[in-house]
Amino acid sequence: MRNAGPHSREDVAAALLGWMRDSGLETFLTETPRNRFAETAAEREKRQAARRPAQAPAPSPRPASQAPSPSERRPEQEAAARSAEQSGFPTGRVSVPDDVAVADARERARAAASLGELREMLEAFDGCNLKVTAKTTVFGEGPETADLMLIGEAPGRDEDLAGVPFVGRSGQLLNRMLSAIGLERENVRVTNAVPWRPPGNRPPTPVETRICLPFIERQIELVAPKLLVCLGSPSAKAILGSQEGILRIRGKWTTYSFGLEESATIPAMAILHPAYLLRQPAQKRLAWRDLLALKTRLDTVS
Ligand code: URA
Numbered sequence: 001m002r003n004a005g006p007h008s009r010e011d012v013a014a015a016l017l018g019w020m021r022d023s024g025l026e027t028f029l030t031e032t033p034r035n036r037f038a039e040t041a042a043e044r045e046k047r048q049a050a051r052r053p054a055q056a057p058a059p060s061p062r063p064a065s066q067a068p069s070p071s072e073r074r075p076e077q078e079a080a081a082r083s084a085e086q087s088g089f090p091t092g093r094v095s096v097p098d099d100v101a102v103a104d105a106r107e108r109a110r111a112a113a114s115l116g117e118l119r120e121m122l123e124a125f126d127g128c129n130l131k132v133t134a135k136t137t138v139f140g141e142g143p144e145t146a147d148l149m150l151i152g153e154a155p156g157r158d159e160d161l162a163g164v165p166f167v168g169r170s171g172q173l174l175n176r177m178l179s180a181i182g183l184e185r186e187n188v189r190v191t192n193a194v195p196w197r198p199p200g201n202r203p204p205t206p207v208e209t210r211i212c213l214p215f216i217e218r219q220i221e222l223v224a225p226k227l228l229v230c231l232g233s234p235s236a237k238a239i240l241g242s243q244e245g246i247l248r249i250r251g252k253w254t255t256y257s258f259g260l261e262e263s264a265t266i267p268a269m270a271i272l273h274p275a276y277l278l279r280q281p282a283q284k285r286l287a288w289r290d291l292l293a294l295k296t297r298l299d300t301v302s
Pocket residue numbers: 152153154155156159164165166167168170171192275
């Protein structure tokens with residue numbers, strides 16, 4: 001086949017590349033094996049070191065001497081660690097999601113007295129497997145205390161690369177939604193229920209969400225917003241415990257409790273996720289209704 005006609009070699013190659021891109025292929029294989037887990041870990045370490053103040057010791061909420069030794073590991077953890085060792089991947093990054101990880105997350109999150117400490121705790125936490133494949137920990141963005149806090153599901157590709165929530169297409173729509181009701185993105189705290197991008201943008205599993213929950217709950221407590229808004233159904237399920245679909249619960253005020261005292265509750269609601277609105281633009285009229293309700297409520301509490 002020569003380079004002519006609708007099926008030239010270039011056309012076929014371009015079609016193949018287009019198909020791979022549309023299928024979500026982001027990196028090409030090379031002749032020699034590359035340990036991308038180790039590369040990601042090294043990159044993350046470099047970013048964390050750059051963020052640490054000079055000469056400050058690396059955060060180690062659990063000293064190395066207290067890290068679970070092979071004999072302390074449960075059998076399934078032991079098997080995972082062994083297979084990771086055999087594969088040549090860093091064993092410290094591989095974990096088995098279970099109640100131990102949830103309890104560990106809870107303990108670390110509770111110990112954080114500020115957002116800075118919470119970020120360090122999260123970055124040092126190895127109990128969630130999503131961290132293995134994510135490039136960055138997407139902690140949250142916005143003021144340390146804010147009247148309004150928005151919580152999405154989990155970072156996507158753009159957010160994973162930038163280390164910042166909602167910077168991709170849905171983030172741009174979110175910014176427009178906020179400005180439509182007179183809010184500036186930089187005055188709003190924006191974060192996600194899960195801080196690591198699930199591979200290929202799959203939804204986080206219930207176990208992964210449960211493991212991450214103590215960190216987002218502590219973040220809400222520290223930011224102490226006056227209103228909380230969950231973007232989309234997975235966030236509403238994780239944070240507000242909603243059981244029904246988003247089209248049923250959206251726009252309805254409920255309360256979020258972050259303490260045992262009765263006063264430690266704030267109004268909360270779920271609205272449609274901007275990514276959903278990009279796919280279903282006709283539903284923007286529902287989102288607009290909810291945004292107006294949000295604006296009215298915000299004016300009464302701030
Ligand atoms: N979708 C989310 O839920 N969160 C992001 O940060 C980006 C897209």
